[in-house]
Every structure is written in C-alpha cells, then in structure tokens.
Amino acid sequence: MSVRTYVLLLSALALGSAQASSDFTDMAPEEILERLIEDSGSAYLGQSPQNRQMMPDNPAYWVAEEGEELFSTPRGPKNVSLEGCDFGKGPGVLEGAYVELPRYFEDTGKVMDLETRLVHCMTTLQGFDKKDPAVKKRHGSGSDMMKLQAYIAMQSNGMAWNPPMDHPMEKAMRDAGEEIFYRRAGPMDFSCQTCHGTTGQRIRASVLPNINEPHEWTKAISWPAERAGHQNVRSTQHRVRGCLWQMRHPGIVAGSDASIALISYWTDAARGQPAILPDLKR
Amino acid sequence: MKKLTLTVSSFAAMVLSATMATTTHAGNDVDYTKMSSKELAEHLLFNTGSFKLDQPVQEGGTAKARLVQDETQKLCTEFRGQRPDADTAAKVSQMARETIKYPEGGIKLGDWKIGRELAWSGFGYRVGHKNDDHSKAANGPGGNCYNCHQLATDRTGGNLGPSLTGYGKLRGNSEAIQKYTYDVIYNAHSLFACTNMPRMGASGVLSQEQIGHIMAYLLDPESPVNK
Numbered sequence: 001m002s003v004r005t006y007v008l009l010l011s012a013l014a015l016g017s018a019q020a021s022s023d024f025t026d027m028a029p030e031e032i033l034e035r036l037i038e039d040s041g042s043a044y045l046g047q048s049p050q051n052r053q054m055m056p057d058n059p060a061y062w063v064a065e066e067g068e069e070l071f072s073t074p075r076g077p078k079n080v081s082l083e084g085c086d087f088g089k090g091p092g093v094l095e096g097a098y099v100e101l102p103r104y105f106e107d108t109g110k111v112m113d114l115e116t117r118l119v120h121c122m123t124t125l126q127g128f129d130k131k132d133p134a135v136k137k138r139h140g141s142g143s144d145m146m147k148l149q150a151y152i153a154m155q156s157n158g159m160a161w162n163p164p165m166d167h168p169m170e171k172a173m174r175d176a177g178e179e180i181f182y183r184r185a186g187p188m189d190f191s192c193q194t195c196h197g198t199t200g201q202r203i204r205a206s207v208l209p210n211i212n213e214p215h216e217w218t219k220a221i222s223w224p225a226e227r228a229g230h231q232n233v234r235s236t237q238h239r240v241r242g243c244l245w246q247m248r249h250p251g252i253v254a255g256s257d258a259s260i261a262l263i264s265y266w267t268d269a270a271r272g273q274p275a276i277l278p279d280l281k282r
Numbered sequence: 283m284k285k286l287t288l289t290v291s292s293f294a295a296m297v298l299s300a301t302m303a304t305t306t307h308a309g310n311d312v313d314y315t316k317m318s319s320k321e322l323a324e325h326l327l328f329n330t331g332s333f334k335l336d337q338p339v340q341e342g343g344t345a346k347a348r349l350v351q352d353e354t355q356k357l358c359t360e361f362r363g364q365r366p367d368a369d370t371a372a373k374v375s376q377m378a379r380e381t382i383k384y385p386e387g388g389i390k391l392g393d394w395k396i397g398r399e400l401a402w403s404g405f406g407y408r409v410g411h412k413n414d415d416h417s418k419a420a421n422g423p424g425g426n427c428y429n430c431h432q433l434a435t436d437r438t439g440g441n442l443g444p445s446l447t448g449y450g451k452l453r454g455n456s457e458a459i460q461k462y463t464y465d466v467i468y469n470a471h472s473l474f475a476c477t478n479m480p481r482m483g484a485s486g487v488l489s490q491e492q493i494g495h496i497m498a499y500l501l502d503p504e505s506p507v508n509k
Contacts, residue, residue: 008485009381013383016300022428041366059329064332069366075448079415137367138480168315169314169315171315172314172315172317172319172322173314173322176314176319176323176326177323178321179319179320179322179323180323180326180327182359182362183323183351183359184351184355184359185348185349185350185351186348186349187348187407187480187485187487188407188480188485188487189355189358189478189480189481189485190480191352191359192440193363194363194478197362199442200428200441201441201442202437202440202442203429203430203440204428204429204439204440205438208337218375222418237417237422240374241410241411243411244410245408245409245411245412246408248325248336248348248408248409249333249349249410250333250335250337250346250348250349250409250410250412251333251337251345251408251409251411252333252336253331253333253334256330256331256332256333257326257330257332258326258327258332258333259332261323261326
C-alpha cells in the first residue's frame with residue numbers, strides 16, 4: 001500500500017476506529033466514497049471498484065502538490081503570491097473555501113466559482129493579462145489552473161457542500177441554473193434532466209448520477225478529479241463543457257454567467273453531503 | 283447631410299451600447315435579482331456572451347438556433363421528465379404526428395449491417411470546442427441508439443429507454459409494425475408525448491434512408507437484434 005494509506009491506517013488504529021467516526025474530514029476520499037456506498041448501495045457510486053482501488057495513488061495528488069507551490073510563489077508582473085486571494089472566507093483562507101463556492105463577491109459584484117475567482121486574483125493581484133497562458137490555459141494537468149484548483153479544492157475534502165444562499169444574487173443565479181438544468185433544447189431535445197433525473201440510469205455501460213439523490217450528486221460534482229480515460233485532472237468547468245458538447249447544445253464560454261448559474265444550482269443540490277476531493281473518475 | 287450624420291452617429295451609439303450590454307457585469311445595467319428565474323435563464327443563455335452563439339453548425343445557420351425552444355420543447359420542459367397531463371399530451375402528440383414524412387414509394391427496410399453501425403455510432407452534430415465533421419462519417423452522422431437502448435447482445439446498450447433486444451422477433455414484420463417503428467424513430471412524441479427520445483427524423487438527425495437501415499437492424503430476421 002502507499003505510504004499515505006499506511007500512515008492513515010496507523011492513525012485510524014490509534015484513534016480507535018475510522019469506521020466509527022462520522023467526521024468525513026478525517027477520511028481519505030476513497031474512504032468517504034466507501035462509506036457513502038455502504039450507506040446507500042448506489043449503483044452509480046459503486047460502479048467501479050477498479051477506480052476506487054486507484055484512488056490512494058490518484059495522480060491528482062501530484063498535480064495538487066505543484067499547485068501548492070504555485071500558490072505561495074510570487075508570480076506575475078506584480079510579483080505577488082496568491083496568499084492574498086480571498087476565496088470567500090478571507091484572504092488566503094483555503095480550508096473549507098471550495099465547498100462554499102460559488103458565492104457572491106462584493107469586490108466584483110458577481111457570483112463566482114473557483115475558476116473565475118482564480119482568474120480574478122491572477123489578473124488583479126498578480127497582474128497577469130487575461131491572455132497570458134498562465135490564465136488562459138484552463139485544461140490539462142500541466143496547466144497552472146488545474147494545479148491550483150486541485151490544491152485549493154483538496155482543502156475542502158470531506159466537508160459538507162455549503163454554498164451561501166443569503167445574497168439575492170446567489171439565489172437568483174441558483175434559481176436560473178435550475179431553469180437551465182431542466183430546459184429542453186437542441187436537435188436532441190436534451191436537458192440535463194434527461195440523463196440526470198432518475199436513479200440507476202445508464203448510458204451504455206456508465207451509470208449516471210441522479211441530481212435528486214444528494215449522496216450520488218456529491219460525487220458527481222466532486223471536481224477537480226482525475227479522469228482515468230483522459231489521463232488528466234479535470235475541472236468543474238470542463239465537465240460542464242463536456243456535457244453540453246454531448247447534449248448537442250452550443251459551446252459554453254468558460255467562467256460565463258450561464259456556467260456559474262448551472263454550477264450554483266448543482267452545488268446546492270449536493271448540500272450537506274461530504275465532498276470527495278480529489279476524486280478519480282473513468 | 284446633417285440628417286445623415288445624426289443617423290450614422292445614433293446608429294453607432296446603438297451598436298456601442300448593445301456591445302456594452304453584453305459585456306457589462308451583472309448589476310451594471312441589468313439587475314439579475316429583479317428578473318424571474320425563467321427570465322434570467324433566457325437572459326443568461328442569449329444576452330451575456332455565455333455561449334458561442336455565432337458558431338456555424340452542421341445543419342446550417344448558427345448555434346443560437348439550437349438554444350431557441352420550439353413549441354414541443356417549451357411544453358415538455360414544464361414537466362421535468364414526468365408524464366404530461368392528458369391535454370398537453372394530446373397536443374404534443376398531434377403536433378408530432380403532423381411532422382412525420384414518409385418516404386416516396388413507401389417505407390422500405392434498408393441494410394441491417396449499415397443500421398448496426400448507425401445504431402452504435404454517437405458521431406454527429408456536436409459543436410463547441412470540437413465540431414463533428416460529417417464528411418468524415420461514411421454513412422452519415424449516427425443515431426446513437428445504443429446510448430439509451432439495449433439492442434443486440436454483442437454490444438452494451440444503455441437503459442434510459444426500453445430494451446429492443448429481439449424487437450423484430452417479438453413483433454413480426456407487418457406493414458403496421460413497420461409504420462409504428464418508423465413513427466417512433468421519426469418522431470417518438472407522436473406516440474409518447476414528451477418522451478426523452480430525440481425526434482430523429484423531424485429534427486433532421488437521421489435521414490429517411492438512415493431510418494430505413496436502422497429499421498432493418500430492428501426488424502430483419504437476420505439481424506443480430508433478432509438472433
């Protein structure tokens with residue numbers, strides 16, 4: 001087994017039993033997933049024992065390690081690190097920040113997800129131009145964006161999804177996202193609900209998550225995750241783009257308000273369930 | 283001359299403000315919190331530069347048309363996957379029946395071997411970061427039937443729709459069955475109002491010839507579906 005698993009096992013034995021604890025923040029992503037599978041028997045959650053076996057050695061950990069370094073390194077024309085970036089819980093506070101996104105930010109007057117917030121901090125705090133590859137390149141394990149996202153999201157592993165809904169903008173975006181989720185359109189008449197509205201539905205060999213089952217939906221939205229078939233760590237925005245592509249809807253612009261509305265809705269749908277970060281998917 | 287100048291500059295002002303309206307952030311000129319959720323959804327889809335609406339699409343025109351809902355989509359959206367009420371169902375089915383166009387000379391079964399490939403292929407009509415080039419598909423864009431249906435047992439199909447294994451074996455090959463099968467593929471709403479199944483013929487995803495091949499895959503006794 002990996003060094004990390006060995007250490008976790010030792011501390012579990014020392015504490016008595018990891019099984020007895022309901023504090024998911026002490027658990028590795030695969031342990032959280034195992035617990036959810038035990039409690040629910042969900043076909044979606046349990047569809048790949050092979051992927052679960054790979055999780056302790058998730059390549060996303062290496063990507064996140066590079067992200068940790070990038071985060072604290074002074075960069076860009078202004079030569080500052082991202083430690084001054086406010087992700088919603090104060091500058092540089094990463095613990096629990098990801099599960100409270102998307103949220104409204106006073107300084108921009110917008111509801112923002114992790115990706116748009118990173119773009120904001122990289123361009124304003126660090127002075128990068130929007131077209132600089134560091135900012136522009138959003139996909140692939142080799143991108144700064146995925147390294148940073150993997151690192152930041154991991155700091156919320158095991159925490160309950162809890163996007164704020166106090167500000168009128170947060171509610172407006174979430175509700176618009178719900179309309180978009182159910183809106184049938186395109187040459188195939190697909191909405192998100194077509195595939196994600198019923199438990200146990202399967203496209204070819206892949207079991208789909210049901211948005212109405214929070215214990216399924218928490219895994220569905222646990223990004224960044226290593227896509228085994230892509231051999232890359234992928235983001236939430238990447239997943240949105242991929243879905244719309246298969247739905248034969250028009251291409252969505254990364255970080256656009258429509259994408260944020262959708263992400264707001266789908267994060268709210270997993271409220272209360274433990275995030276599995278980083279995840280590993282097919 | 284003066285009148286012309288005024289017209290040109292006010293036109294320029296219109297264009298400028300239209301451009302600004304689509305690039306200003308929320309709250310600067312459009313208050314998201316003052317709209318209903320439906321209004322905001324439509325606004326986000328069409329007026330905020332959130333989608334690549336100007337991108338050319340395989341069926342001609344631009345991607346924007348794909349987001350504009352027709353009557354069937356608007357009606358069925360309300361039910362969120364649940365069965366519509368009887369009145370809506372009747373209306374949707376009637377509208378669907380009116381779209382069905384039968385081939386010149388009547389329905390004819392095609393080649394089940396081509397139908398097999400079309401049923402398996404999920405290629406076609408995707409746009410955005412990667413556009414499917416239909417000139418690359420020997421038999422045209424696929425019907426992607428296996429995505430949702432189990433058909434022959436040599437390949438894995440989905441379960442969003444009912445299993446079609448043994449479709450022809452169970453039903454035979456009568457004219458009535460052929461018409462029924464054609465109707466479901468062409469526009470499934472004619473029989474199942476607000477179904478999740480795409481309107482393969484009516485939406486132009488599959489040609490009449492392609493439907494004939496897929497029908498053969500379903501109905502031909504020699505097809506693996508019926509073995």
